[in-house]
Amino acid sequence: MPVVRQLITLAIETSCDDTSVAVLETARRNGTSQDQRAAILHFHEKVTADNARFRGVHPIVALESHNKQLAPLVAEALRNSPSPDQGSPSISIRSPSGWLEKSKPDFISVTRGPGMLSSLNTGLNTAKGLATAWQVPLVGVNHMLAHALTPRLVHALETENNERLSPEFPFLTLLVSGGHTMLVHSKALTHHAILANTMDIAIGDCIDKMARHILPVGVIEDSAEMMYGRLLEHFAFPNGPSDHRYIAPRTRAEDLSQKPSIWGWALTAPLSRTRSGSRSKDMAFSFAGLGSAIERICHRIETAMTLDERRDVAREAFRVAFEHLASRVLMALQQLKKAETADTEEMGTLVVSGGVASNRFLRTVLRSFLDIRGFAHIRLVFPPTSLCTDNAAMIAWTGTEMYKAGYETDLSCGALRKWSIDPSAEGGGILGVDGWKMK
Numbered sequence: 001m002p003v004v005r006q007l008i009t010l011a012i013e014t015s016c017d018d019t020s021v022a023v024l025e026t027a028r029r030n031g032t033s034q035d036q037r038a039a040i041l042h043f044h045e046k047v048t049a050d051n052a053r054f055r056g057v058h059p060i061v062a063l064e065s066h067n068k069q070l071a072p073l074v075a076e077a078l079r080n081s082p083s084p085d086q087g088s089p090s091i092s093i094r095s096p097s098g099w100l101e102k103s104k105p106d107f108i109s110v111t112r113g114p115g116m117l118s119s120l121n122t123g124l125n126t127a128k129g130l131a132t133a134w135q136v137p138l139v140g141v142n143h144m145l146a147h148a149l150t151p152r153l154v155h156a157l158e159t160e161n162n163e164r165l166s167p168e169f170p171f172l173t174l175l176v177s178g179g180h181t182m183l184v185h186s187k188a189l190t191h192h193a194i195l196a197n198t199m200d201i202a203i204g205d206c207i208d209k210m211a212r213h214i215l216p217v218g219v220i221e222d223s224a225e226m227m228y229g230r231l232l233e234h235f236a237f238p239n240g241p242s243d244h245r246y247i248a249p250r251t252r253a254e255d256l257s258q259k260p261s262i263w264g265w266a267l268t269a270p271l272s273r274t275r276s277g278s279r280s281k282d283m284a285f286s287f288a289g290l291g292s293a294i295e296r297i298c299h300r301i302e303t304a305m306t307l308d309e310r311r312d313v314a315r316e317a318f319r320v321a322f323e324h325l326a327s328r329v330l331m332a333l334q335q336l337k338k339a340e341t342a343d344t345e346e347m348g349t350l351v352v353s354g355g356v357a358s359n360r361f362l363r364t365v366l367r368s369f370l371d372i373r374g375f376a377h378i379r380l381v382f383p384p385t386s387l388c389t390d391n392a393a394m395i396a397w398t399g400t401e402m403y404k405a406g407y408e409t410d411l412s413c414g415a416l417r418k419w420s421i422d423p424s425a426e427g428g429g430i431l432g433v434d435g436w437k438m439k
């Protein structure tokens with residue numbers, strides 16, 4: 001059998017404060033090799049800028065970190081690239097032990113947007129330099145599309161070359177991170193509809209703020225953990241899922257009803273009561289009110305608050321935040337079901353990604369909610385957290401899917417601060433921007 005060369009891409013991600021580089025090989029082989037996986041990650045590293053002194057990402061600190069980290073990471077990626085097949089293009093790499101022959105990437109994948117322009121430009125200019133020097137195509141990747149396609153990368157890394165990619169389109173993604181709270185309906189590679197977005201702050205941001213109020217004095221200071229959400233989960237449920245004891249509400253009225261605590265306070269579901277009336281049917285998320293309510297509860301009774309009460313506040317805060325997410329997922333599924341025709345594919349999968357997706361209570365709430373409300377057949381997929389947070393592997397994968405579909409990006413392209421994945425949004429979605437070239 002003839003050897004069919006693999007597709008290899010070198011990918012760069014610098015949209016925010018993570019500098020990440022990956023080398024991904026996707027199989028186009030036909031049984032000549034032992035390793036039959038659909039995708040192989042030869043190299044994947046990331047360095048996060050030290051923003052600890054600032055409450056959030058500082059653009060100059062991020063830029064300095066990209067400037068310092070990116071070139072050495074690319075050099076390391078090349079040293080870890082696969083050796084070339086006989087007769088296929090190669091590059092000579094200098095290493096401490098002498099010159100190495102490595103496969104020349106078939107194309108370069110790079111995050112083009114959305115993100116901070118200064119950060120994006122560091123990666124984009126390096127990618128253009130590599131593409132020019134090696135005379136290979138460039139693929140400018142949409143960062144949000146890459147988050148949405150991550151479960152397909154995970155499947156390809158774990159599966160045989162000849163299996164169908166999973167999840168197949170269409171699928172839903174709930175992206176819950178420090179910067180996003182979004183429900184996305186992915187219909188095809190370049191066609192994604194944003195069904196709900198946050199009206200104020202992201203859920204991860206809200207959880208981090210709540211953690212600062214709820215956790216007993218010293219817990220944050222004494223911990224090396226930067227993810228306050230993880231600390232709060234551990235505090236709320238020290239024994240893990242056996243502490244969950246959760247039963248999902250059976251009806252919409254139950255979703256919205258307050259559940260007074262034994263301590264005298266009660267939390268209100270977001271968007272259930274606002275000055276402009278109930279917005280409980282809005283396809284939107286809101287977390288600012290929940291954060292303020294927690295601050296009020298914790299400050300009113302701070303001195304007298306026992307550990308047990310703090311734990312109850314933490315559990316209730318998680319319950320209300322996660323049921324709010326579940327209520328919009330449910331509404332979306334109900335609407336999609338209503339709109340189903342003989343020609344539309346039935347929705348079968350909900351992907352939950354982003355840092356907050358690692359919360360095990362969120363998994364319990366979503367599963368129970370969907371089961372009790374008639375959507376037990378919906379499969380929940382949680383990609384590993386390392387691939388849910390910003391990383392270059394997802395850029396490599398998305399670059400590869402776009403490249404295989406025939407898309408390349410012109411070397412004159414610029415970085416994009418805003419770039420929606422939804423074709424109905426201003427800008428026209430993934431394909432609405434300039435710079436695309438069809439192969």
Ligand code: AMP
Pocket residue numbers: 176177178179203204205207208227228229230231233354355356357358359360388389390
């Ligand atoms: P990301 O923006 O995807 O890197 O995710 C970071 C956010 O996820 C931060 O706001 C974290 O506090 C939050 N997070 C991480 N682990 C957990 C967890 N176990 N429970 C809740 N939130 C979490």
Ligand code: ZN
Pocket residue numbers: 143147389390
């Ligand atoms: Zn991201």
